Amino acid sequence: MAAILTNDNIAPAVFRMVVVAPEVARSRRAGQFVIVRPGPGGERIPLTIADADPERGTITLIYQVVGKTTAVMSLMDPGAEIADVAGPLGQPTHVERFGRVACVGGGIGIAPLYPIAQAMKAAGNDVTAVLGARTRDLLILEPEMRAVVDRVVVVTDDGSYGAKGFVTDALRGLIDSGERPDLVVAIGPTIMMKMVSLLTKEAGVRTLVSLNTIMVDGTGMCGGCRVTVGGQVKFVCVDGPEFDGHQVDFDEMMKRLRTYRRQEAESYEAFRTRHRCRLMERNAEARG
Amino acid sequence: MSDDGNLTAKQRLKIPPVPMPEQPADVRRANIREVPLGYTPDQAVAEAERCLMCKKPVCIQGCPVEVDIPHFIRLVRERRFHEAALVVKQTNVLPAVCGRVCPQEDQCQQVCTVTKSHKDIHRSVKIGNLERFVADWDLEHHPDIEVPDVRKTGRRVAIVGSGPAGLTAAGDLARMGHDVTVFEALHRPGGVLVYGIPEFRLPKAIVDREVDNLRRLGVRIVCNVAIGKSRTLEDLFREGYEAVFVGTGAGLPIFKKIPGENLLGVYSANEYLTRANLMDAYNFPHASDTPIIRGHNVVTFGGGNVAMDAARTALRLGAETSTILYRRSEKEMPARLDEIAHAKEEGVVLRMLQDAIEILGDEDGWVTGVRCLRMALGEPDASGRRRPVPIEGSEFVIPADVVVVAIGNGPNPLVPKTSPEIRTNKWGNIVADPRTGKTSMRGVWAGGDIVLGAATVILAMGEGRKAARSIDEYLRTGVWEESPAAEAAPAPA
Ligand SMILES: Cc1cc2nc3c(=O)[nH]c(=O)nc-3n(C[C@H](O)[C@H](O)[C@H](O)COP(=O)(O)OP(=O)(O)OC[C@H]3O[C@@H](n4cnc5c(N)ncnc54)[C@H](O)[C@@H]3O)c2cc1C
Ligand code: SF4
Ligand code: FES
Numbered sequence: 001m002a003a004i005l006t007n008d009n010i011a012p013a014v015f016r017m018v019v020v021a022p023e024v025a026r027s028r029r030a031g032q033f034v035i036v037r038p039g040p041g042g043e044r045i046p047l048t049i050a051d052a053d054p055e056r057g058t059i060t061l062i063y064q065v066v067g068k069t070t071a072v073m074s075l076m077d078p079g080a081e082i083a084d085v086a087g088p089l090g091q092p093t094h095v096e097r098f099g100r101v102a103c104v105g106g107g108i109g110i111a112p113l114y115p116i117a118q119a120m121k122a123a124g125n126d127v128t129a130v131l132g133a134r135t136r137d138l139l140i141l142e143p144e145m146r147a148v149v150d151r152v153v154v155v156t157d158d159g160s161y162g163a164k165g166f167v168t169d170a171l172r173g174l175i176d177s178g179e180r181p182d183l184v185v186a187i188g189p190t191i192m193m194k195m196v197s198l199l200t201k202e203a204g205v206r207t208l209v210s211l212n213t214i215m216v217d218g219t220g221m222c223g224g225c226r227v228t229v230g231g232q233v234k235f236v237c238v239d240g241p242e243f244d245g246h247q248v249d250f251d252e253m254m255k256r257l258r259t260y261r262r263q264e265a266e267s268y269e270a271f272r273t274r275h276r277c278r279l280m281e282r283n284a285e286a287r288g
Numbered sequence: 289m290s291d292d293g294n295l296t297a298k299q300r301l302k303i304p305p306v307p308m309p310e311q312p313a314d315v316r317r318a319n320i321r322e323v324p325l326g327y328t329p330d331q332a333v334a335e336a337e338r339c340l341m342c343k344k345p346v347c348i349q350g351c352p353v354e355v356d357i358p359h360f361i362r363l364v365r366e367r368r369f370h371e372a373a374l375v376v377k378q379t380n381v382l383p384a385v386c387g388r389v390c391p392q393e394d395q396c397q398q399v400c401t402v403t404k405s406h407k408d409i410h411r412s413v414k415i416g417n418l419e420r421f422v423a424d425w426d427l428e429h430h431p432d433i434e435v436p437d438v439r440k441t442g443r444r445v446a447i448v449g450s451g452p453a454g455l456t457a458a459g460d461l462a463r464m465g466h467d468v469t470v471f472e473a474l475h476r477p478g479g480v481l482v483y484g485i486p487e488f489r490l491p492k493a494i495v496d497r498e499v500d501n502l503r504r505l506g507v508r509i510v511c512n513v514a515i516g517k518s519r520t521l522e523d524l525f526r527e528g529y530e531a532v533f534v535g536t537g538a539g540l541p542i543f544k545k546i547p548g549e550n551l552l553g554v555y556s557a558n559e560y561l562t563r564a565n566l567m568d569a570y571n572f573p574h575a576s577d578t579p580i581i582r583g584h585n586v587v588t589f590g591g592g593n594v595a596m597d598a599a600r601t602a603l604r605l606g607a608e609t610s611t612i613l614y615r616r617s618e619k620e621m622p623a624r625l626d627e628i629a630h631a632k633e634e635g636v637v638l639r640m641l642q643d644a645i646e647i648l649g650d651e652d653g654w655v656t657g658v659r660c661l662r663m664a665l666g667e668p669d670a671s672g673r674r675r676p677v678p679i680e681g682s683e684f685v686i687p688a689d690v691v692v693v694a695i696g697n698g699p700n701p702l703v704p705k706t707s708p709e710i711r712t713n714k715w716g717n718i719v720a721d722p723r724t725g726k727t728s729m730r731g732v733w734a735g736g737d738i739v740l741g742a743a744t745v746i747l748a749m750g751e752g753r754k755a756a757r758s759i760d761e762y763l764r765t766g767v768w769e770e771s772p773a774a775e776a777a778p779a780p781a
Contacts, residue, residue, distance in 0.1 A: 027518045035512075037475055041568065043577040044475070068577055084475040086512035216567065216578075219473045219514050219702065221483075221539040222559035226550060233543065233550070238702070252550055255653035259552045263572065263579035270573060 002085040004078050005058060009283045011138050013065040014108060015074050016050070021085045022057030024049065030095060030119040031112070031210065031242055034059070034087030035218040038076070042083065043069045046215045046237070048112030049088060050141075059085075062111035062140065065284045067264045068271045074284040075275065089218045090241045093119060093185075093208070101125040102174055102181035103149065104167050104196055106132045106188025110141050112210055113187045118148045120185070126150050128181070130170045132188070136161035168195045175203050183208070186245060190254050197245030207245035211236045214259060227253050297340050301405055306335040308417050313633040317603045320487045320570055323630055324388075324417075329367065332421040336364040339413045342401050347415060350399040352746045353379045353753070357396060357415055364418055373426035376419055381456050382749055384427060384494045387420025389485060389593075390746050393625045409625070427494075433501045438465040443763045446471060446529040448515045448703060451479020452745045453535030453736025455502060456752030457759070462505040464760045469529075470507060473514035473702075476566060479537055480737075481745070483566040484558065486597050488604065489627070492565075516706035521732060531731050531759045534710075534718060535752060538737035540698035544589060548647030549693065553581050553655035557594045557694035564601050583690025585609045587658050589644055590694035591621040596628065598692040599636045610636045611686065615643040615663050615676040641665070641676065645683070647691055657687045697742045710734075717741055725755030730768050733759055 005018040024034060033048045051060035065071050076082070093116050101120045105113035110131055121127045127149040133139035134157045146152050153170045154162025163170065167188070174181060184207040186196040193209040200207040213225040213236045220238035227234055230247035234240065272279060279285055309325040310316070316323050327335065339361045347357045355376055363372035376383045397403060397412035443466050447454045450472040458468045476482050478495040503509065515521065515536075524532055541556030543549050555563075560580070563569040567578035586602035588595050591614035602610040612631070614621060617640050621628060632638065639660075646659040662682035665674035699716045711719045711728040718727055718734040725733040735751030737743055762768060 023513070023518050041571075041576050043567070068573075072577075084512050086473065086475065086514065087518065089514065089517055216559060216562055217474060217483075219539070220700070221541070222562050223541040223543065223556040224559045228550060233545075252653070256550065256552060258652075259581070260579040267573035267577060267579070 002082045004076055004080050004082060006078055007074070007076055009074075010062070011140050013284055014138070014140055015063055015065070015284070017061045017063070017073065017076075018058050019061065019082055019085060020057055021059050021087075024085065024087050025052040025057050025059050026054045028052050028059065028088035029092035030115040031093030032088035032090045033112075033218075033241060034061070034085050035089060035215065036061070036073075036082060037084040038069060038072050039083045042072070044084075044216055044218070045069050046089075046212065046218055048210070048212075048241075050111040050114055052115075062108065064108040065279075068267045071268065071271055071275070071279060071284060074282050075278055086218065089237060091239070093242055095119045095123050097124045099125065099182040100128070100179060102128045102130060102171060102184045104130045104132075104171055104184060104186040104188070106167055106192040107134070107138065108140070109188030109192070109210075110139075110145070113185065114141055114144060114148075116185055116187075117145060121148050121150070128153065128174060128179075130155070130167050130174070131162075132156070132167035132170070132192070133161075134158065166195070167192060168199050171196060172199060175200075175205060181205055184245075185210075190250055190257065193245060193248075194250035194254075197248065197250070201246045208242050209245040209248060210241045211243060211248070211253065212241070213253065214257065227256075295337065300338055300340055301402065303334070303338045305338065305411055305414055306331050306417075308414070313635070316488065317600075317634045320604050322491050323488050326424055327417060327421040329369070329425070332364055332369075332418060333367060335414050335418055336361045338402060339365075340401055346399045346401060347396040347413075350396040352395065352744075353750050355379050355396075355419070360422065361413070361415075361418060364422060369422055369425045370430055373422040373430075376422055380419075380746075380749070381459055381753070382452060382498060382745070383419050383423035385452070385481060385490060385498070386746050386749070387416050387418075387423050388490050388494075389624075389744075390416055391624050391744060392416035395746075427497060431497075433504060435504055435506075436463055438463065440467070441465045441763065442467060443531075444469070444529045445759060445763075446524045446532045447535065448521075448532060449473075449479060449535040449537055449736075449738075450477035450499075450509065451535055451537050451736060451748060452481065453537075453738075453748035453752040454479070454533065455498060456749045457533045457535065457733075457735070457756045458507045458752075459502055459505060460753055460756035461759060462502065462507045464756070466760070466763065468507045470502075470509045471513045471515050472509065472511045474566065475511050477509050477511060479535075483562045484594070484597070486561065486565055486601055488600065489597065514702060516702040521703065521707045521710075521729070525731060531733065531762060533725070533752070533755050533759065534703050534727070534732060534734040534738060535736040535748070536700040536703055536738045538697040538742040539700045541693070542696045542698055543693055544644065544695060546644060546646055548649055548655070551647055551649040551655045551691075552653045553583065553689055554647055554691045554693065557588070557590070557598045557692050558697065560598050560692045561594070561601060564605065570605065580605065581690050582606050583688070585611070585686075585688050586690040586692065587611045587613060587644075587686060587688040588692040588694055589613050590696070591616065591623060592694065592696075593623045593627055594697075595692075595694035596623045596631045596636075598694050600631055600634060602690065602692070603634055603636065607690070611688075612636060612638050613642050613644055613658070613660060614638065614640055616673060617641055617665065620673045639686075643676065643678070647688075648685065655688055655691050657685045658691060659683060659685050697737075699738050699741065703738075707732075715741065723754070724758035725751060726758060726768070731762075
């Protein structure tokens with residue numbers, strides 16, 4: 001059981017939840033995640049640890065409402081309890097002094113990117129954050145990022161904030177600027193990570209991506225999280241979640257992510273019909 | 289006739305085995321309730337009459353934990369069921385589980401004198417059925433275990449993994465007065481007993497009851513902690529644990545490494561069974577939020593219990609056809625005879641001497657079929673079983689929309705990876721002294737599938753018990769001698 005301290009709406013359909021998990025808070029490192037099961041009958045889902053306070057014994061999870069499980073979480077009040085929080089899981093990010101590091105985050109991917117940017121900065125790197133969102137409202141953690149990195153570049157698909165365009169456009173600008181990064185860390189929608197990796201492969205810039213596959217146990221037991229990296233099958237939960245972006249078979253991964261699309265839509269719809277008002281009130285409706 | 293005891297051996301040999309009542313095949317394939325329903329007391333007594341009370345009870349030697357079989361069977365005959373249960377429990381701490389899942393036909397029932405007289409394994413004394421009967425009877429009539437009034441030693445022991453090995457070690461150590469904490473990575477204790485073996489073969493309530501009993505003995509069970517991740521073995525010692533037992537099992541799914549294994553609808557048996565059992569995907573989207581692909585044509589690779597469980601789970605999830613593809617012949621199948629028989633009765637199609645060479649898919653990545661080859665049996669291999677050899681030009685395709693790969697599991701690497709002081713063999717199994725369970729790291733014992741390779745519940749239990757004895761001795765004497773026998777750890781099956 002993990003008590004919820006806060007569960008705030010920070011952007012349309014995006015929430016920041018602070019839960020009590022002292023052991024995780026104490027031992028987690030940048031790049032690691034937890035498996036959360038909200039309650040009895042609930043699903044186990046992986047969520048990256050966006051932040052932690054070892055003193056208070058809390059961790060911060062940032063999630064977007066994309067299905068029933070996250071919708072259920074969005075309706076949980078402070079004081080309520082999450083049935084299970086297991087972690088930290090996965091390999092921590094390999095942090096060292098690389099020189100110039102570009103941290104590229106898209107949408108909700110900015111949340112897991114934040115502790116990595118922080119750690120990269122602490123290791124003495126010059127860190128540029130490239131943050132992308134569909135529109136201004138959906139951009140999260142910009143002030144937090146600004147506080148830890150050297151510079152922030154913002155892009156939005158619709159140009160409502162920062163430059164209009166995709167993170168790849170901004171990254172290309174960075175690479176061409178002569179301030180070429182020594183390492184790119186990209187986290188966001190799979191298609192974004194794929195495009196970033198294509199770009200950096202061509203430009204010859206080392207790139208790490210953090211994969212958010214379907215998971216069940218998160219301990220290497222089921223293989224449901226498997227991806228192909230450099231022609232080898234890897235389990236994201238124990239071998240990852242970070243991999244060399246130039247080696248990942250993103251197309252296969254994107255297909256596998258669609259495995260339960262129909263079932264998920266069905267169970268989400270049923271839940272939404274029952275809880276529409278509260279979800280609207282909480283600003284938890286993904287789109288319109 | 290139950291109490292006269294005057295039957296001759298010859299007469300007893302003529303009594304036909306008492307079949308265990310079961311849910312009819314066409315009914316049970318549509319529900320997840322347990323298939324065999326258990327003996328009534330009269331049925332148990334009638335079956336007990338078949339035992340010859342051999343002077344040399346070979347069955348005991350056939351039992352990995354040496355249950356005093358004729359003794360408990362005699363008590364069943366006399367309707368002293370509680371005492372019978374106590375006899376079983378002297379050596380077997382999980383009789384309700386073992387009565388259901390032990391491979392009796394390879395153990396006690398194989399060597400049973402009655403089997404030998406008839407030269408027919410199906411005519412053995414049904415020791416497993418009787419064990420299950422006394423265990424269930426006792427759970428019903430004496431649900432509260434006795435909490436022994438032992439002096440607490442205050443010595444702290446950590447158990448990593450809550451499968452049968454860990455649970456057994458925990459129970460024994462608690463009864464010896466030690467302060468025991470079990471760490472489990474998943475949200476529910478029980479190991480394979482809760483995530484792998486389906487409800488229709490082993491009701492979860494039985495496992496829960498065993499776990500509750502441990503709690504009553506004072507064992508602390510901490511779920512959601514993967515040792516090696518949030519803390520290492522070294523951390524446990526720093527926190528004041530004086531001994532650690534590692535029972536992390538063989539939970540690493542092995543794939544066939546054939547093309548198409550990452551298609552949508554291809555599962556490891558672990559994932560398929562975990563979704564169905566632990567996560568209750570049978571009840572999606574109502575009581576459970578965990579989805580599973582409900583295939584029309586499900587094909588499972590493998591020939592062990594795991595394959596049978598997956599194929600029968602598929603039927604219960606509504607599959608029209610459920611097919612098992614096995615490289616060897618039925619005779620070589622490692623699954624329990626009962627499971628093979630149950631699978632066939634339920635309509636699982638066994639395709640023997642056939643092997644998958646490729647999984648086929650459509651544009652969107654969904655499985656559409658399996659390309660197979662026919663095999664013939666050649667020379668015996670290292671395991672003593674005849675090696676299957678492909679027959680040239682025998683390729684064919686069977687349709688499938690779900691494929692389950694159930695060809696085995698490797699050792700869980702989490703603990704050895706983060707505590708390199710623990711020696712492993714070339715398969716990644718922890719090397720432990722077969723007499724004591726001691727590993728190459730001081731204060732650390734290991735047992736169960738993590739040592740033996742994917743084995744059985746009863747062997748895991750036996751290993752937990754053995755280690756508990758050795759741990760107790762260590763805590764009392766403080767002596768950790770070199771264990772030369774560690775070199776000679778057995779290879780995984
Ligand atoms: C589907 C299936 C059917 C089977 N059928 C039979 C049968 O009919 N009869 C039979 O005798 N045997 C059967 N077996 C085999 C039997 O279940 C195993 O041999 C037995 O469970 C092994 O017990 P164990 O305690 O060693 O490990 P497990 O039961 O595997 O338990 C290990 C536990 O450790 C946990 N763990 C792993 N790593 C960590 C970590 N780092 N920190 C904390 N916890 C950790 C795991 O989550 C798991 O709960 C079957 C196995 C499967 C998979
Ligand atoms: S070998 Fe068979 S007949 Fe003999 S004592 Fe054992 S169970 Fe009874
Ligand atoms: S989530 Fe099960 S192996 Fe990774």
